Amino acid sequence: MSEKPVLSSQNGPYFGQFGGRFVPESLIAALDELDETYQAAKTDPAFIAELSELNRTYVGRPSQITEVPKFASLAGDIRVFLKREDLNHTGSHKINNVLGQALLAKRMGKKRIIAETGAGQHGVASATAAALFGLECVVYMGEIDTKRQALNVARMKLLGAEVVPVVTGSKTLKDAINEALRDWVTNVTSTHYLLGTVAGPHPFPTMVRDFHSVIGHEAKAQLQAEHSLIPDVVAACVGGGSNAIGIFHAFLDDPVRLWGFEAAGDGIETGRHAATLSEGKVGVLHGAKSFILQDEDGQTIESHSISAGLDYPGVGPEHAWLKDIARAEYFGITDDEAMQALKALAETEGIIAAIETAHALAGIIKFGSSLKPGSSILLNLSGRGDKDMETVGKYFGFIGDTNE
Amino acid sequence: MSSVETIIRENKSKGVDTLIGYFPAGYPTLEASVEACVAMCEAGVDVLELGIPYSDPVMDGLVIQQATEVSLATGFKIREISKIIKAIRQRVDTPILVMSYWNPIIQYGVKQLAEDLVSAGAQGMITPDLIPDEAAEWLQISDEYDLDRVFMATPSSSTERLAKAANSSRGFVYGVSTMGITGTREDLDAKARAVVSGVRDSRTSTPVCVGIGISTAEQVSEVNSYADGAIVGSAIIKAYNEAGIDGLVNCVRQLKTGK
Numbered sequence: 001m002s003e004k005p006v007l008s009s010q011n012g013p014y015f016g017q018f019g020g021r022f023v024p025e026s027l028i029a030a031l032d033e034l035d036e037t038y039q040a041a042k043t044d045p046a047f048i049a050e051l052s053e054l055n056r057t058y059v060g061r062p063s064q065i066t067e068v069p070k071f072a073s074l075a076g077d078i079r080v081f082l083k084r085e086d087l088n089h090t091g092s093h094k095i096n097n098v099l100g101q102a103l104l105a106k107r108m109g110k111k112r113i114i115a116e117t118g119a120g121q122h123g124v125a126s127a128t129a130a131a132l133f134g135l136e137c138v139v140y141m142g143e144i145d146t147k148r149q150a151l152n153v154a155r156m157k158l159l160g161a162e163v164v165p166v167v168t169g170s171k172t173l174k175d176a177i178n179e180a181l182r183d184w185v186t187n188v189t190s191t192h193y194l195l196g197t198v199a200g201p202h203p204f205p206t207m208v209r210d211f212h213s214v215i216g217h218e219a220k221a222q223l224q225a226e227h228s229l230i231p232d233v234v235a236a237c238v239g240g241g242s243n244a245i246g247i248f249h250a251f252l253d254d255p256v257r258l259w260g261f262e263a264a265g266d267g268i269e270t271g272r273h274a275a276t277l278s279e280g281k282v283g284v285l286h287g288a289k290s291f292i293l294q295d296e297d298g299q300t301i302e303s304h305s306i307s308a309g310l311d312y313p314g315v316g317p318e319h320a321w322l323k324d325i326a327r328a329e330y331f332g333i334t335d336d337e338a339m340q341a342l343k344a345l346a347e348t349e350g351i352i353a354a355i356e357t358a359h360a361l362a363g364i365i366k367f368g369s370s371l372k373p374g375s376s377i378l379l380n381l382s383g384r385g386d387k388d389m390e391t392v393g394k395y396f397g398f399i400g401d402t403n404e
Numbered sequence: 405m406s407s408v409e410t411i412i413r414e415n416k417s418k419g420v421d422t423l424i425g426y427f428p429a430g431y432p433t434l435e436a437s438v439e440a441c442v443a444m445c446e447a448g449v450d451v452l453e454l455g456i457p458y459s460d461p462v463m464d465g466l467v468i469q470q471a472t473e474v475s476l477a478t479g480f481k482i483r484e485i486s487k488i489i490k491a492i493r494q495r496v497d498t499p500i501l502v503m504s505y506w507n508p509i510i511q512y513g514v515k516q517l518a519e520d521l522v523s524a525g526a527q528g529m530i531t532p533d534l535i536p537d538e539a540a541e542w543l544q545i546s547d548e549y550d551l552d553r554v555f556m557a558t559p560s561s562s563t564e565r566l567a568k569a570a571n572s573s574r575g576f577v578y579g580v581s582t583m584g585i586t587g588t589r590e591d592l593d594a595k596a597r598a599v600v601s602g603v604r605d606s607r608t609s610t611p612v613c614v615g616i617g618i619s620t621a622e623q624v625s626e627v628n629s630y631a632d633g634a635i636v637g638s639a640i641i642k643a644y645n646e647a648g649i650d651g652l653v654n655c656v657r658q659l660k661t662g663k
C-alpha cells in the first residue's frame with residue numbers, strides 16, 4: 001500500500017499517455033509564456049493572496065455544503081451532500097478558473113481575452129472577469145448554443161463582451177473551440193485564450209484543474225468539520241471535466257470512489273450522445289491526446305446532448321488517465337434521466353440545478369442504491385439552472401406550445 | 405537526397421521561382437480532385453501539397469474549411485489517398501507531399517500510411533499540428549521509409565525552436581509568413597523575412613519555403629527573392645471555385661511565372 005503512487009501530484013504535460021501539446025507551432029510561444037507565468041504565480045504570495053481575496057469577496061467562497069436527505073431517499077439508504085458551486089457569483093464553478101486566468105492575463109500584459117462557451121456559463125464568467133479587470137472580451141459560441149442558452153448570450157452582452165456565433169461544423173462547443181483557436185493563432189501576442197475546461201494543450205489541463213481544486217479541498221475540510229465524515233463516493237458531471245476534476249483532486253489519494261457522469265443524450269445505443277470516456281477512442285483533439293468520439297478515420301463525430309455544457313466529443317486528458325488506470329469510474333446518463341433528476345431535486349429540496357449538473361444527480365439516483373446502507377456521497381452541484389428554464393419549461397410542458 | 409529538396413535547389417540555381425500548391429483530396433469529388441491536381445502540376449507547381457480533409461482544421465481559413473467539408477460530406481476516406489496519389493503519379497512526376505492534421509494519421513496508423521505513401525509514389529508529409537517535440541514516432545518512421553517531413557517555423561518561434569523546426573524537417577521547413585490561419589492577405593508581413601533569416605541563422609541546410617496568406621504572383625516572386633519557395637492554397641481553390649480547371653490553370657501559371 002505504501003508503494004502507491006501519489007496521484008494528486010501528477011502534473012502535465014502528460015498524464016500517462018494522455019495530454020501533450022498537439023497544436024500548431026504558432027501557439028507554442030504563447031503556451032510557454034503561459035506556463036512560465038503560471039509557474040511563477042503559483043508560488044507567489046501576492047498572487048495567491050489576490051486570488052483568494054477575490055474568491056472570498058467577489059465569488060463568495062467558500063461555497064457551502066448542503067445535505068439533501070429527501071433527495072437522497074430517492075437513491076436508497078444513503079446520505080447526499082451537495083457542494084454548492086451554484087451559489088458562486090455568476091452561477092457556476094466556472095468563475096474559479098476564470099479569475100485565476102484573468103489575473104495571469106494581466107500579469108502577461110494581455111489586454112484582450114477570448115473564450116469558448118457551450119452552456120454560456122464559462123462565457124458569462126469570462127465576460128464578468130473582463131468587466132472587472134477592464135479587458136476586451138470575445139466569446140465564441142456555437143450557433144445552436146446561442147439559441148438554447150439565449151439568456152446567457154444576453155448576460156454576456158450586458159457585461160460588454162462580444163459574442164460571435166459559430167456556424168461551422170456542428171455549431172456547438174467543439175466548433176467554438178476551433179474558432180477560438182483560429183483567433184488565438186492570429187492574435188496570440190495581444191490575446192490570452194481563456195480556455196474554460198481541463199482540455200486543450202498543456203498547461204491548460206493542469207492549470208485549470210489547480211484553479212478548481214479549491215472545490216474539493218474546501219469540501220473535504222467542510223465535511224470533516226461539520227459532519228465528521230469522509231465521503232464514500234465523490235460525484236460530478238463531466239463535459240470537458242473541470243468541475244469533476246476540481247472536486248476529485250483532493251480525494252485522488254484517498255480510499256474514496258470517484259464517479260463521473262457524462263451525457264448519454266438519446267441513449268448510447270442510438271449513437272446520439274456525448275459519452276466520450278465510455279464510447280470514445282484514444283486520439284488527438286484540440287491540442288491533447290485523450291478519448292475522443294471519432295470514426296475510424298479520426299474524423300470527430302458530432303456529439304449530442306440536451307445539455308450544451310456537456311455536448312462535447314472530447315474530454316480532459318487527466319480524466320482519460322484516471323479511467324485508464326481505473327481510479328475513477330465514468331457512466332452515461334441520458335437526457336431524460338437528467339431532466340427527471342433536475343425536477344426531483346427541485347421538488348424535494350427546492351434547488352434548481354443546471355442541466356449539466358443534473359446528469360450527476362441522475363447518476364446518484366441510478367447508482368446510489370448499489371452502495372452499502374449509510375454510505376455518503378459528495379456531489380458537485382456545479383451550476384444553477386436559471387439559464388435552462390426555457391429548455392426545462394418546454395420539456396415538462398410548463399411553457400406550452402399552445403398559446404392561451 | 406529528397407527529390408523535393410533537389411527540385412527546390414535546381415530552381416534556385418536556375419533563378420526560377422519555386423511554387424508549392426495545395427489542393428484538398430476528394431474536393432469536390434475524388435475524380436475531380438485528381439484532375440485538379442494533375443492540372444496544377446502541368447500548369448507549373450513544383451511540389452504538390454495534397455490535403456487530407458479533417459473535421460477540425462484549426463490552421464485553416466474559410467476557403468479551405470469549406471472545401472474540406474465538401475470532401476468529407478461526399479464521403480472521402482483516408483484509405484483512398486493512395487488511389488488518388490497513384491492516379492496523379494501515373495500522369496505527372498511532380499513530387500507530392502501529403503498535408504494532414506495529426507489525428508487522422510494516428511488513427512490510420514503512422515507506419516501504415518508511410519508504407520502506403522511510399523508504394524503510391526508520394527514523397528512525405530506536412531503536419532501542421534504536430535511539433536517536433538511530439539513527433540518521436542513520425543521522426544523514426546519517416547527515417548525508416550525515407551520520407552520527407554515538414555514542420556512549421558513561425559514568427560513567434562524562439563531562435564531555438566526555429567532551429568529545431570529546420571533541423572527536424574526534410575524536404576523543406578514551412579516558414580509561416582504571418583501570425584494567422586490560411587487565407588489570402590493583401591500585405592505579407594515583414595515577419596516572413598525574419599522567419600527565413602532566423603532559420604538560415606541556425607545554419608541548417610534545409611530549404612525554407614514560405615506560406616500562409618500568399619495569393620498573388622507578386623507575392624510569390626517577392627517570397628522567392630529571400631526564401632526557397634512560396635506555398636499557395638486558398639487562392640488556387642478560389643480560382644477553381646470561380647472558373648473550374650481553366651481558372652485553376654490560369655491562376656497557377658500566373659503565380660509561377662508572374663504573367
Ligand SMILES: Cc1ncc(COP(=O)(O)O)c(C=O)c1O
Pocket residue numbers: 092093118119120121122196197198237238239240241242243244308309310354356357382383384
Ligand atoms: C454548470 C456546469 N456544469 C458543468 C459543465 C461542464 O463543464 P466541465 O465538465 O468542464 O465541468 C458546465 C459547462 O458549461 C456547466 O455550465
